[in-house]
Amino acid sequence: METIKLIEECERELKGQFEKIDRVCLANSEKVWKAFRENHVYETHFNSATGYGYNDLGREVIEKIYADVFKAEDALVRSSFISGTHALTVALFAVLRPNDILLSISGKPYDTLDGVIGIVDNKSSLKAFGVKYEQVDLVNDDFDYKGIEKVLKSKKIKLIEIQRSKGYSSRKSISIDKLEKVIKFIKSIDKEVIVMIDNCYCEFVSDREPSEVGADMVVGSLIKNLGAGIALNGAYIVGRKDLVELAAERLNVPGQGKEVGPLNQNKSILQGLYMAPSVVSSSVKVATLTSLVMEKLGYEVEPKYNDDRVDIVQSIIFNNSEDLITYVRGIQRGCVIDSDALIEPSDMPGYDDKIVMASGSFVQGSSIELSCDGPLRSPYIAYQQGSLTYEYGKLGVMVAIEGLIKGCKENVE
Numbered sequence: 001m002e003t004i005k006l007i008e009e010c011e012r013e014l015k016g017q018f019e020k021i022d023r024v025c026l027a028n029s030e031k032v033w034k035a036f037r038e039n040h041v042y043e044t045h046f047n048s049a050t051g052y053g054y055n056d057l058g059r060e061v062i063e064k065i066y067a068d069v070f071k072a073e074d075a076l077v078r079s080s081f082i083s084g085t086h087a088l089t090v091a092l093f094a095v096l097r098p099n100d101i102l103l104s105i106s107g108k109p110y111d112t113l114d115g116v117i118g119i120v121d122n123k124s125s126l127k128a129f130g131v132k133y134e135q136v137d138l139v140n141d142d143f144d145y146k147g148i149e150k151v152l153k154s155k156k157i158k159l160i161e162i163q164r165s166k167g168y169s170s171r172k173s174i175s176i177d178k179l180e181k182v183i184k185f186i187k188s189i190d191k192e193v194i195v196m197i198d199n200c201y202c203e204f205v206s207d208r209e210p211s212e213v214g215a216d217m218v219v220g221s222l223i224k225n226l227g228a229g230i231a232l233n234g235a236y237i238v239g240r241k242d243l244v245e246l247a248a249e250r251l252n253v254p255g256q257g258k259e260v261g262p263l264n265q266n267k268s269i270l271q272g273l274y275m276a277p278s279v280v281s282s283s284v285k286v287a288t289l290t291s292l293v294m295e296k297l298g299y300e301v302e303p304k305y306n307d308d309r310v311d312i313v314q315s316i317i318f319n320n321s322e323d324l325i326t327y328v329r330g331i332q333r334g335c336v337i338d339s340d341a342l343i344e345p346s347d348m349p350g351y352d353d354k355i356v357m358a359s360g361s362f363v364q365g366s367s368i369e370l371s372c373d374g375p376l377r378s379p380y381i382a383y384q385q386g387s388l389t390y391e392y393g394k395l396g397v398m399v400a401i402e403g404l405i406k407g408c409k410e411n412v413e
Contacts, residue, residue: 025281046267053262081235084221094250098130100158180213230272286393330403334396335360
């Protein structure tokens with residue numbers, strides 16, 4: 001009962017925040033609604049080609065819709081992308097050549113790109129093919145403009161990568177306004193440099209996307225925001241037409257590019273995008289509720305409940321491994337798939353630390369569904385994201401909170 005009262009108290013305080021989230025949802029819903037209507041989607045587009053995938057009408061419509069939603073020149077949307085990391089890898093290898101320099105200006109990218117870039121030695125990395133890597137760290141959660149200018153004026157940078165979401169770090173995620181400002185700054189120094197955005201977890205949280213503020217390439221996963229828990233896998237790359245074509249040739253075959261490759265889930269991808277604004281809105285509301293509740297329970301959170309949201313991720317800083325594991329296990333119990341699984345921290349491909357991960361989802365690894373994970377390293381942060389509906393998310397979080405409170409009481413006793 002104490003937990004229910006706390007949740008209800010927080011919901012009353014969050015009325016204004018939820019209304020802001022609803023307004024963003026309506027704006028993004030209108031984008032999708034217009035793109036579907038203007039591209040004349042028919043039931044026949046649910047069908048997919050086989051074999052080589054020549055003349056897959058559904059695939060062609062999907063990619064036109066994505067380009068329109070993102071206000072980009074072109075889009076590559078494929079189920080042959082395994083993950084967001086795979087799509088980022090394809091985009092990087094499509095554009096970069098031996099002796100080119102890749103520059104990250106949001107600090108070190110997400111852990112799963114370490115082997116791709118060559119931060120961790122790998123015979124198939126960009127580094128192994130002669131691509132150089134440099135990075136400029138953020139300063140006080142914003143871009144280091146002096147550091148960026150120094151690098152751009154001292155050497156020729158081929159591609160700048162910006163990761164909007166915080167990943168497994170304690171920094172703030174990067175807003176569209178900050179992105180717009182830094183892209184204008186970059187282009188004022190070097191118009192030729194390609195700006196690529198890792199947009200994972202961020203789609204439809206704001207009413208604008210990176211391609212609307214000058215990004216040349218934008219990359220994301222369909223088992224996150226835009227798949228809405230309906231798309232079974234896949235990812236997207238949107239942006240300049242020439243760069244999207246290079247990515248298609250890297251993914252498929254030089255000389256054939258976007259003309260081949262059946263999606264085999266046209267209906268799921270279309271329906272996922274159609275539902276995405278609403279599902280993302282639910283996820284943001286669950287994250288906002290979690291932020292306020294956990295703050296009232298005495299935990300440090302990021303972002304705060306009344307901060308402007310950039311992504312669907314809510315960080316909870318526990319400062320000890322026991323509470324982190326207890327909370328993540330509680331989220332697993334609050335899911336409807338594998339709810340009785342007792343999760344344990346374990347090694348995972350692409351990560352240096354053991355990871356504790358709750359993901360009771362209909363689609364494996366889907367972080368637009370309620371999930372929570374974190375590396376077992378100080379300061380022991382849980383990264384919670386997703387929920388297909390607000391109500392299911394609230395119920396799951398209640399289970400996690402009750403388990404955490406019970407565990408704290410048992411430790412005291």
